[in-house]
Amino acid sequence: MTTRRKPSKVLTRILASIDEDTHRRTRDRMLVACKIADTLEAKELTQKQFAEMLGKSESEISEYLSGKRNFTFDTLSDMAHCLGIDLFPLSFIPTKRVTKKDTEVRLPKTRKSGIYDMGEVYTIAQSVGDWRTYPTSGCLSLAI
Amino acid sequence: MNFEIVEIEEFSGDKGKFYSIMLEGDDDTLLDQFFDDNQQYEEDLKVIADQLDIMGSSTGCRIQFFKEHEGAPGDGVVALWHNRLRLYCLRFDNTCIFIGSGGYKQPDISAYQENPLLNAKARQMKAIAASINKAIIKKDLKVLEDGTLEKSDFLNLEI
Numbered sequence: 001m002t003t004r005r006k007p008s009k010v011l012t013r014i015l016a017s018i019d020e021d022t023h024r025r026t027r028d029r030m031l032v033a034c035k036i037a038d039t040l041e042a043k044e045l046t047q048k049q050f051a052e053m054l055g056k057s058e059s060e061i062s063e064y065l066s067g068k069r070n071f072t073f074d075t076l077s078d079m080a081h082c083l084g085i086d087l088f089p090l091s092f093i094p095t096k097r098v099t100k101k102d103t104e105v106r107l108p109k110t111r112k113s114g115i116y117d118m119g120e121v122y123t124i125a126q127s128v129g130d131w132r133t134y135p136t137s138g139c140l141s142l143a144i
Numbered sequence: 145m146n147f148e149i150v151e152i153e154e155f156s157g158d159k160g161k162f163y164s165i166m167l168e169g170d171d172d173t174l175l176d177q178f179f180d181d182n183q184q185y186e187e188d189l190k191v192i193a194d195q196l197d198i199m200g201s202s203t204g205c206r207i208q209f210f211k212e213h214e215g216a217p218g219d220g221v222v223a224l225w226h227n228r229l230r231l232y233c234l235r236f237d238n239t240c241i242f243i244g245s246g247g248y249k250q251p252d253i254s255a256y257q258e259n260p261l262l263n264a265k266a267r268q269m270k271a272i273a274a275s276i277n278k279a280i281i282k283k284d285l286k287v288l289e290d291g292t293l294e295k296s297d298f299l300n301l302e303i
Contacts, residue, residue, distance in 0.1 A: 006172045008175075014186065044281060
């Protein structure tokens with residue numbers, strides 16, 4: 001094979017002009033498309049059958065699988081549900097118990113505080129020297 | 145006319161190797177010429193280039209990214225496309241693609257055969273595919289598992 005190729009300046013310029021965000025989105029779309037295609041193959045489903053399950057046209061499915069079409073969240077959810085796969089691991093979001101202390105508002109001692117009444121009258125004393133804690137209340141907006 | 149196979153390093157990566165065709169007497173490949181000839185469709189070229197890059201680095205050259213049945217039955221000729229821009233390729237498998245040229249498919253055309261320029265590019269790719277496939281059958285050209293090529297001293301590619 002030869003090494004005397006003179007690369008196209010247009011190609012070089014175009015590659016340099018692709019921004020990171022666009023590249024990331026395209027890559028993610030293509031990777032999701034790969035996962036869906038692999039699942040269809042494993043389940044021996046045709047694109048036509050998949051389209052019918054989703055109530056979409058075959059050409060729409062083909063566009064999604066080509067990595068060119070932007071999936072909406074609902075479409076992804078429907079596809080995952082149809083295929084019985086996890087396209088986004090929401091079940092792994094950790095939760096933790098919140099104590100009463102975690103709900104208290106703590107003000108830094110070096111700052112003055114003000115209060116905007118958005119429903120209930122509530123005051124927070126100016127902090128002098130110490131941290132002061134007060135329970136939170138309904139419609140409270142704090143200006144610091 | 146003889147031709148050479150040239151690796152396109154801008155796109156080749158761990159997941160796929162990309163090659164294009166340098167015709168006898170040229171110093172650029174059909175892929176380079178495709179970008180030069182279609183630079184007015186810059187946004188479409190960007191999408192095609194981005195996809196080629198991602199295939200090389202992340203996904204491989206999976207058939208779902210291409211339009212099939214663009215050549216003779218079973219010859220492996222496919223098209224990479226965005227909107228109305230077409231780029232004809234010979235897809236060997238997920239790890240190896242030989243890229244030819246292509247062009248813009250006008251809105252009033254349903255098949256590439258109706259457009260003389262596009263038809264010429266598709267036919268060129270079919271002829272290139274026939275030559276490469278023949279060389280592979282004769283074992284003068286071998287595509288390894290990772291998409292790299294091995295060629296014998298008797299390799300002679302022509303269209």
